[in-house]
Amino acid sequence: MDVSKVKGDLVMPNPGGQTDKPGSGNFAESMLPKAVKRRVHALKRLQVQCANIEAKFYEEVHELERKYAALYHPLFDKRRDIVTGAVEPTDEECEWHSDRDEEEELAEEVKEKATIEDAKKEEAKPEEDPKGIPEFWLTIFKSVDMLSDMLQEHDEPILKHLKDIQVKFSEPGQPMSFTLEFHFEPNGYFNNAVLTKVYKMKSEPDPSEPFSFEGPEIINCEGCQIDWHKGKDVTVKTIKKKQKHKGRGTVRTVTKQVPNDSFFNFFNPIKASPDGELDEDSEFTLATDFEIGHFFRERIVPRAVLYFTGEAMEDDESFEEEELEEGDEEEQDEDGDEDDDEGDFDPKA
């Protein structure tokens, strides 16, 4: 659903504003006869016009996405209600046959005895009756590499209170952007009901580099202020440092607050510099952030249950190639010299 991926592979997150700058290429354009070069320039002008039309195409796709977000909305609200336990789905709403029905039926018979015992236990301990789907989103975070990389142990008890993640799109006429909203139950860590991350996009060709336009791309992002309860801010930690007085040699202990690794730093990102002057480390960090934002929007939110069960492909890497065995990859050379190969084809009549 994310058409910022329409062109090429994913949005190319470019915090520093460096897009896929067309190289000078491998073709000696300047070696063309003057008359031909002139015509090539005419084609380039046409190409700029194409890029401008393409920008409008992407605006319309964004419109479509907004339209469809509204259609998915009731389904995602229902999902949230089931996850939180606010609503219990009916039996009809829970009917599900998987591909592994036969296996499962066999397993079911074996487990039936255990199930009956479990049911008895559950009846005996009503307070253990889980509400909704406990730790739904936390489980997703743990199952998905890109997200588990951000997760620290001290984040987990907080993320148990995460009840929904929503994606909102910018309105027509506004600069193109999307917002991730993380909706939390009331909890003992912070007051906010919703934590937000806005991703701002560039959706038009850069006049100085019109050909590097590959569709909308994320260029910046903005977090939000988290109103932590006292002593609960997991994004900072207090450390003690011993300091020795240079002159006197006496030692004192100083406590200071330093940043602490935490998923919740996601809401306090590096700002992309307007003049594009970021050091490499920061550029990389920001690029990763953009990938994550995109991944939430494109994969996690639309298909959450499949990440919960583990059924979804976890990351784009899985999409690069079809599963080929070692032997198949040699196929690429087969279209070489086959003068003596009559075996595979039917000769044309």
Place this chain on the structure above:
Amino acid sequence: MDVSKVKGDLVMPNPGGQTDKPGSGNFAESMLPKAVKRRVHALKRLQVQCANIEAKFYEEVHELERKYAALYHPLFDKRRDIVTGAVEPTDEECEWHSDRDEEEELAEEVKEKATIEDAKKEEAKPEEDPKGIPEFWLTIFKSVDMLSDMLQEHDEPILKHLKDIQVKFSEPGQPMSFTLEFHFEPNGYFNNAVLTKVYKMKSEPDPSEPFSFEGPEIINCEGCQIDWHKGKDVTVKTIKKKQKHKGRGTVRTVTKQVPNDSFFNFFNPIKASPDGELDEDSEFTLATDFEIGHFFRERIVPRAVLYFTGEAMEDDESFEEEELEEGDEEEQDEDGDEDDDEGDFDPKA
């Protein structure tokens, strides 16, 4: 512009009908309490509804593509006219300043003398005045790996006559497909004015595997009959074989026609089997064919001049990662144990 790439990385060509089948995942779904499992099933039912809505989204995107194809059309027609020399662009239409203006101006001054001499030569030899942009499309074939892999020497004189490649989209109400049209000048090799390749797409979730739906994908293709002039068919060759009579021991020479490697086999593709029963080799060949078709549609036709000059990124591989230096890739581990690292951040006030 190709929204069959909206989901994930490129259309996943699946000639055998094997889509990214969701694995059983890494989550022991069956270990969930019965009540919770039930709710997970409810979420899966909602997910199927999402997939069906998503299919409609892609239909509307296809509509958009059709609409925009009509907007690009006049520009591409103009391109064809300039390439073939049917129309000479005006000076205004040829104005082009590149990033390398200053360098070029310097180079220009140096070359000016040479240019004046060239111009005198050109005036002296009017029959060498090139029409349009000679060998425009052939040059593109040679510059792009995916295409040059298909190109044989004997194809080149034929491809000099290729004057345009167009993409046509299926009409509303028809099964989703796109057609590549290769328009040729009259030539001594075949009679067809246009060679066509149709790519058929599947644009709805498979009810038995609704979650493997990632947007429209190419599932089959169809070529066309080439009406070769006698003796000009480069897709076949005649070979002589000596055969020894088993009984008598006499030897005879037999001539037979066997397939010959040629780009023009592109118009005689393997058909995807309806029951999905293709051997691995054929599956791979067909998958490659689908990639090529997609690449023509998505990259070559929309941005031809940039492939002619070499400015365009040639293949999707270039899009996978930002250019990082060796040192940067180690960044990924930096968010580990940094208890003692105070250097990089400003402690929160």
